[in-house]
Amino acid sequence: MQTSFINIENIRNDFPILKRKVHKDKPLVYLDNAATTQKPIQVIEAISNYYLNYNSNIHRAVHELAEEATLAYETTRDKIAKFINAKNREEIIFVRGTTEAINLVAYAWGRQNINKDDIIVTTEYEHHSNIVPWQLLAKEKGAKLEYIGVDDNGELILDHLDNYLKTGKVKIVTFSQMSNVLGTITNSEEIVKRCKAYGVRVLIDGAQSVPHLKVDLQKLDCDFFAFSAHKMLGPTGVGVLWARKELLQEMVPFNGGGDMIREVHKYETTWNDLPYKFEAGTPNIADVIGFAAAIDYLDNIGMDKVREHEMELTKYALDKLSQMKGIILYGPKDVTKRGGVISFNLGDIHPHDLATIIDEDGIAIRSGHHCAQVLMERLDVSATSRASFYIYNTKEEIDVFIRSLNRAKELFKL
Amino acid sequence: MSSADIYREIILDYYRNPRNYGKIQNPDIAQRDSNPLCGDELEMHLNIKDDKVADVKFTGKGCAISQASASMLTELILGKDFEYVKKLTKEDILDNLGLHDLGPARIKCALLSLKVLKSGLYSYLVDKLKDTASADKIKEEASGLY
Numbered sequence A: 001m002q003t004s005f006i007n008i009e010n011i012r013n014d015f016p017i018l019k020r021k022v023h024k025d026k027p028l029v030y031l032d033n034a035a036t037t038q039k040p041i042q043v044i045e046a047i048s049n050y051y052l053n054y055n056s057n058i059h060r061a062v063h064e065l066a067e068e069a070t071l072a073y074e075t076t077r078d079k080i081a082k083f084i085n086a087k088n089r090e091e092i093i094f095v096r097g098t099t100e101a102i103n104l105v106a107y108a109w110g111r112q113n114i115n116k117d118d119i120i121v122t123t124e125y126e127h128h129s130n131i132v133p134w135q136l137l138a139k140e141k142g143a144k145l146e147y148i149g150v151d152d153n154g155e156l157i158l159d160h161l162d163n164y165l166k167t168g169k170v171k172i173v174t175f176s177q178m179s180n181v182l183g184t185i186t187n188s189e190e191i192v193k194r195c196k197a198y199g200v201r202v203l204i205d206g207a208q209s210v211p212h213l214k215v216d217l218q219k220l221d222c223d224f225f226a227f228s229a230h231k232m233l234g235p236t237g238v239g240v241l242w243a244r245k246e247l248l249q250e251m252v253p254f255n256g257g258g259d260m261i262r263e264v265h266k267y268e269t270t271w272n273d274l275p276y277k278f279e280a281g282t283p284n285i286a287d288v289i290g291f292a293a294a295i296d297y298l299d300n301i302g303m304d305k306v307r308e309h310e311m312e313l314t315k316y317a318l319d320k321l322s323q324m325k326g327i328i329l330y331g332p333k334d335v336t337k338r339g340g341v342i343s344f345n346l347g348d349i350h351p352h353d354l355a356t357i358i359d360e361d362g363i364a365i366r367s368g369h370h371c372a373q374v375l376m377e378r379l380d381v382s383a384t385s386r387a388s389f390y391i392y393n394t395k396e397e398i399d400v401f402i403r404s405l406n407r408a409k410e411l412f413k414l
Numbered sequence B: 001m002s003s004a005d006i007y008r009e010i011i012l013d014y015y016r017n018p019r020n021y022g023k024i025q026n027p028d029i030a031q032r033d034s035n036p037l038c039g040d041e042l043e044m045h046l047n048i049k050d051d052k053v054a055d056v057k058f059t060g061k062g063c064a065i066s067q068a069s070a071s072m073l074t075e076l077i078l079g080k081d082f083e084y085v086k087k088l089t090k091e092d093i094l095d096n097l098g099l100h101d102l103g104p105a106r107i108k109c110a111l112l113s114l115k116v117l118k119s120g121l122y123s124y125l126v127d128k129l130k131d132t133a134s135a136d137k138i139k140e141e142a143s144g145l146y
Helices: A008-013 A041-054 A063-083 A099-111 A132-140 A156-167 A188-197 A245-250 A285-301 A303-322 A351-359 A372-378 A393-411 B009-016 B064-077 B082-087 B089-096 B104-127 B132-143
Strands: A093-097 A121-125 A142-149 A168-175 A201-205 A222-226 A241-242 A261-264 A269-271 A327-330 A343-345 A366-368 A383-386 B030-034 B041-049 B052-061
Touching: A041 A063, A041 A245, A041 A285, A063 A093, A063 A285, A099 A168, A099 A201, A099 A222, A099 A241, A121 A132, A121 A156, A121 A383, A142 A156, A156 A168, A156 A188, A168 A188, A188 A201, A201 B009, A201 B041, A241 A245, A241 A269, A241 A327, A245 B064, A261 A303, A303 A343, A303 A366, A303 B009, A351 A366, A351 B064, A351 B104, A372 B104, B009 B064, B041 B064, B052 B064, B052 B089, B064 B104, B082 B104, B089 B104, B104 B132
Parallel strands: A121 A142, A121 A168, A168 A201, A201 A222
Antiparallel strands: A093 A241, A222 A241, A261 A269, A327 A343, A343 A383, A366 A383, B030 B041, B041 B052
């Protein structure tokens, strides 16, 4: 049951949902972690403890409950800053998720800094959340959106980046640190280095990377960084935008309202200090507090161990899958270059049919375009099946998954 | 229903060897739709003569259920008159496929073709026949399929 890196039995005991059965009597094999992860009891209890014992609005009231809630909320900010090695706590902005973080940058930074004929560079393996906000901005400003291509190994073709940079018109380069379809780990430091040489801003989408790799923002040296709590054991509805302090200071607010102001007069308002300037209205206090428990949980295991465990599972799964007749595997073969996300197609079984069949055996995977239709076009497929792993998955579960794939092949007479 | 019941020989046969697959040059009705959740695509072409379906073809990408459903639907309506097509219900489609008790996610796959057909018919009634009275009912019906 155990890989050599973490005590998986103890971990599984912390996740009540892993004990449930699906389709009457099938143990749940949850392999849809790139979509959202399950939550340990520590996170669930942190949220209910807030509601049971110190539910209160934060920042303004002076009573004891408010002080406790404010402390718990702000402590999360410190924990996150430490977790991703951000220099300043006030650079951590709480948002609803990665999507909102990227939209915030496109709106509040993009509208001030992108002009007609400027170029915004993204990549062919982005999630729709890192394409559509830039399309909207480009249309509004008459700017151009360009794509770094993906090679047959599932890696970015950095020559494309160089060609765009040489035009002198690129204002921002925005990319995912790990592809949600291919699992490819982007050579982020190299991209940042090349962009810096041209004074170009860089946004990194860390939705898939922060849950699975040690991320060090000071080493990465990008300008904006976004990720979500729910893909790393935390609750839905909370995410983080990190941005350099000097950029946040220059940016206009995204939402106007309470908490983000210093003084409001009839026709003029001055903004609150960072990070509150970007946190208008009552935030998602309970889930931010739950997020801290998720960070603690991952910290206790250690991100290096999380990564090692997932590499071992991915290698095990890739070895087994690649022996199946009629399978097409997407993404890098080398597990040091990819995360625990495996996209594939099996014969002519459509991914939706495959997911329906193996669901009967209790296995949850994702099928479809994974909010990455640009990449689907590049791969020349309409959909893929995707299995993705996390700290509580085991080799035995991968065996169940492989057996179920073989049953699907039999049903389809392959 | 279990996948052994869904993926019967006949469904797989229509998936792998779809009848009436292709396009019609200058069709009287051309209608395309996709399922935004899964990206399945379907396009249907029809020729109408004497208020009857004189020819029908489809193209598309998608799962076995959606493609078999579309192919079987083309066979069902070929040569039939307008009234027949107007009256087709989702139960007719599921009966024809032999698929019942599909889950909420998969029933959309089975009904995409009927949605495309009804939407195409609606446009034809409005644009060519100026028949808005019965068209509105069909439009409502088509949008209710999802």
